[in-house]
Amino acid sequence: MSGRVLVGVKRVIDYAVKIRVKPDNTGVVTDGVKHSMNPFCEIAVEEAVKLKEKKLVKEVVAVSCGPQQSQETIRTALAMGADRGIHVEVSGNDYETLGPLQVSKIMAALAKKEDAQIIILGKQAIDDDCNQTGQMTAALLDWPQGTFASEVTLDGDKIKVVREIDGGLETIKINTPAVLTADLRLNTPRYATLPNIMKAKKKKIANVKPADLGVNLTSKLEVLRVEDPPQRQAGMKVETVEDLVGKLKELGKV
Amino acid sequence: MWLNLTPSRRLLSLRWSLIQYRNITLENTTRKAAVDKVLSAFRTICGKDNVSLGEAVREQHGKDESVHRCRPPDVVVFPRCVEEVSALAKVCHDHNLPIIPFGTGTGLEGGVGAVKGGVCFSLRNMDQILDLHPEDFDVTVEPGVTRKALNAYLRDTGLWFPVDPGADASLCGMAATSASGTNAVRYGTMRENVMNLEVVLSNGTVIHTAGKGRRPRKTSAGYNLTNLFVGSEGTLGIITKTTLRLYGVPEAMVSAVCSFPSVQAAVDSTVQILQTGVPIARIEFLDDVMIDACNKFSSLSYPVTPTLFLEFHGSERSLEEQVSTAEEITQSNEGSDFQWARDAETRNRLWKARHDAWYAAQALRPGCKAYSTDVCVPLSQLPQIIVETKKDLLESRLTGPIAGHVGDGNFHCLMVVDPNDPDELHQVHLFTERLARRALAMDGTCTGEHGVGLGKRALLCEEVGPLAIHVMQGLKDSLDPRNLMNPGKILQRGEL
Numbered sequence: 001m002s003g004r005v006l007v008g009v010k011r012v013i014d015y016a017v018k019i020r021v022k023p024d025n026t027g028v029v030t031d032g033v034k035h036s037m038n039p040f041c042e043i044a045v046e047e048a049v050k051l052k053e054k055k056l057v058k059e060v061v062a063v064s065c066g067p068q069q070s071q072e073t074i075r076t077a078l079a080m081g082a083d084r085g086i087h088v089e090v091s092g093n094d095y096e097t098l099g100p101l102q103v104s105k106i107m108a109a110l111a112k113k114e115d116a117q118i119i120i121l122g123k124q125a126i127d128d129d130c131n132q133t134g135q136m137t138a139a140l141l142d143w144p145q146g147t148f149a150s151e152v153t154l155d156g157d158k159i160k161v162v163r164e165i166d167g168g169l170e171t172i173k174i175n176t177p178a179v180l181t182a183d184l185r186l187n188t189p190r191y192a193t194l195p196n197i198m199k200a201k202k203k204k205i206a207n208v209k210p211a212d213l214g215v216n217l218t219s220k221l222e223v224l225r226v227e228d229p230p231q232r233q234a235g236m237k238v239e240t241v242e243d244l245v246g247k248l249k250e251l252g253k254v
Numbered sequence: 255m256w257l258n259l260t261p262s263r264r265l266l267s268l269r270w271s272l273i274q275y276r277n278i279t280l281e282n283t284t285r286k287a288a289v290d291k292v293l294s295a296f297r298t299i300c301g302k303d304n305v306s307l308g309e310a311v312r313e314q315h316g317k318d319e320s321v322h323r324c325r326p327p328d329v330v331v332f333p334r335c336v337e338e339v340s341a342l343a344k345v346c347h348d349h350n351l352p353i354i355p356f357g358t359g360t361g362l363e364g365g366v367g368a369v370k371g372g373v374c375f376s377l378r379n380m381d382q383i384l385d386l387h388p389e390d391f392d393v394t395v396e397p398g399v400t401r402k403a404l405n406a407y408l409r410d411t412g413l414w415f416p417v418d419p420g421a422d423a424s425l426c427g428m429a430a431t432s433a434s435g436t437n438a439v440r441y442g443t444m445r446e447n448v449m450n451l452e453v454v455l456s457n458g459t460v461i462h463t464a465g466k467g468r469r470p471r472k473t474s475a476g477y478n479l480t481n482l483f484v485g486s487e488g489t490l491g492i493i494t495k496t497t498l499r500l501y502g503v504p505e506a507m508v509s510a511v512c513s514f515p516s517v518q519a520a521v522d523s524t525v526q527i528l529q530t531g532v533p534i535a536r537i538e539f540l541d542d543v544m545i546d547a548c549n550k551f552s553s554l555s556y557p558v559t560p561t562l563f564l565e566f567h568g569s570e571r572s573l574e575e576q577v578s579t580a581e582e583i584t585q586s587n588e589g590s591d592f593q594w595a596r597d598a599e600t601r602n603r604l605w606k607a608r609h610d611a612w613y614a615a616q617a618l619r620p621g622c623k624a625y626s627t628d629v630c631v632p633l634s635q636l637p638q639i640i641v642e643t644k645k646d647l648l649e650s651r652l653t654g655p656i657a658g659h660v661g662d663g664n665f666h667c668l669m670v671v672d673p674n675d676p677d678e679l680h681q682v683h684l685f686t687e688r689l690a691r692r693a694l695a696m697d698g699t700c701t702g703e704h705g706v707g708l709g710k711r712a713l714l715c716e717e718v719g720p721l722a723i724h725v726m727q728g729l730k731d732s733l734d735p736r737n738l739m740n741p742g743k744i745l746q747r748g749e750l
Contacts (some may be wrong), residue, residue, distance in 0.1 A: 016403060016406055016407065034407070036409075036410055037410070076410050079412070167727065176302050187599070188602070190599040191409055191412070191414070191503045192409070192411075192412050193502065193503045193504070193505045194412035194413070194503070195505060195569075196412070196505075197411075197412045202398055248511075
């Protein structure tokens with residue numbers, strides 16, 4: 001058992017930024033906009049680092065797929081306690097069309113190459129809300145998956161996962177190696193401290209190309225148009241309940 | 255009172271009131287006419303969507319979180335940049351309209367009430383974080399940026415802004431009220447952490463108190479204008495940018511709770527911990543009434559006696575040292591064993607009790623409102639003033655759980671009062687005056703962190719004395735000769 005955990009981290013537009021749609025409706029404005037690590041990826045990194053602190057795993061490797069700037073995101077993961085990073089270089093048009101299918105192929109290839117025992121990802125990214133990468137990665141590797149995890153306990157060569165589902169909480173036990181995706185209540189991610197940021201500068205980030213992993217990045221999806229949600233219309237005030245019912249009937253709602 | 259006067263005196267008094275009433279009505283009419291004239295100028299400057307006469311909007315901008323009643327302005331404007339603020343101020347100045355700056359409305363002393371009507375400048379649209387310099391530990395922010403928003407923005411840099419007054423307040427608003435908070439004992443208040451301000455004066459002039467863009471860590475250049483405006487509560491100018499001092503996020507934090515058999519023991523421990531030089535980050539005191547309220551509100555089971563909540567920041571090794579020194583001291587004062595918390599989740603749970611104190615106090619008497627007193631005395635006087643205050647509360651039969659930043663000698667009585675009972679309100683008012691005077695008698699201040707606002711103007715006079723007040727009035731007259739900047743706050747102006 002390698003005791004190695006692979007954590008995927010995605011560089012996204014910071015959650016506090018007001019998103020603006022590009023005038024040509026092909027996407028959102030990203031130039032000059034603050035980017036940071038996807039919040040669910042932060043939770044994933046925190047969980048991996050906690051496992052290492054409890055001495056249940058030996059090494060935490062942070063992985064990010066994207067252009068040069070993705071290295072900043074990996075550095076943040078290193079400052080939180082990851083041991084080393086892997087930057088899978090994807091830029092230009094390939095980056096525009098990079099989606100869960102491509103990333104999960106990359107993660108699967110890396111998992112085999114690095115002999116990973118556990119893969120932890122955020123449950124979804126806040127820019128596309130896909131919630132697919134974890135599940136696809138598990139399927140490609142034919143590994144069990146514990147998604148929407150709000151509690152993770154290692155138990156010998158099995159993992160007990162408490163999952164947040166619609167009806168409440170579901171507890172499952174899965175074999176390792178396995179893929180986990182982190183939900184909001186799994187933990188509270190630590191802030192990167194200055195000494196740790198300085199130490200992180202010395203940790204290694206390896207550069208890898210998707211072709212080196214034998215991964216084809218072609219996407220079968222094409223974004224046709226991106227639009228703002230419709231503007232909220234002014235409301236109408238009525239005097240009586242009869243008026244209200246009348247108006248609703250007029251609009252064909254009743 | 256009126257019935258005690260002789261008939262001729264009564265007549266004079268009545269005539270005087272009528273003249274007052276007529277003057278105020280005349281003032282109101284003149285002002286309303288002026289407002290109508292300026293509306294189109296306002297709309298041209300900041301766009302018609304950013305000028306509001308709506309009743310709900312005005313009411314929202316006429317009150318804060320104090321018990322002072324809402325005093326809505328005549329109009330609310332929402333400028334988007336300092337140029338718009340300056341242009342709007344110039345218009346107000348030309349028409350003698352009061353200007354009231356508004357951040358997040360989380361103040362506790364009625365500072366945003368438009369007592370003479372006028373124009374509220376709501377600065378929430380100016381929400382940019384500008385010029386972060388991580389290597390220099392400084393950042394400049396606009397008034398729409400709150401402290402939580404700044405700390406979220408900084409989370410990847412290893413830096414934070416530690417001044418924490420509880421509410422998620424505007425940082426420029428915090429500068430205007432010289433805010434402080436639970437970790438002032440280690441990191442200081444706004445006074446120590448504001449390096450530069452961009453301020454728009456009542457006539458529209460824009461100044462930079464330390465020079466445009468300047469951010470040296472220290473300076474001896476000229477009069478300290480920056481600290482003149484810090485704590486000026488909108489009475490000298492509108493703060494449109496503040497440059498703040500940042501700190502490194504602590505490597506590790508440990509929180510602990512310790513119960514004591516008496517107030518004296520808890521406060522003695524505080525004083526001794528500080529005297530041994532432990533760089534404690536937070537040291538909060540809750541009295542038995544407060545702990546009881548918290549237990550009930552948050553379903554906890556702390557022992558119902560005076561309690562200290564402590565927090566230590568530092569590297570792993572320095573924490574061990576700090577904690578062991580603190581524990582020795584508390585145990586020598588008959589304190590209980592420490593209840594510990596290291597990781598973020600447990601620490602948050604531990605502190606939830608303290609953070610929910612406001613709501614816990616209000617829950618003691620549903621339907622009532624809470625008013626927080628705010629005195630600060632030299633540390634050595636703390637045991638005496640808390641003991642005397644508790645005695646006063648008992649004798650006056652008032653509900654006033656005590657919570658405080660004892661590390662600074664600052665504590666709050668959360669007076670829970672029925673807002674519809676004028677008698678009780680009066681009793682609370684008298685109690686708070688007694689408390690403030692008690693603090694003044696012990697070389698302290700009538701307001702440790704909330705500001706003077708509407709309610710403490712008379713106490714300010716007692717605190718600094720007439721000569722200093724005269725100097726303050728001189729500064730006010732020089733910077734704002736027409737008394738347009740947030741009238742009715744901090745200084746009394748020959749009012750009756």
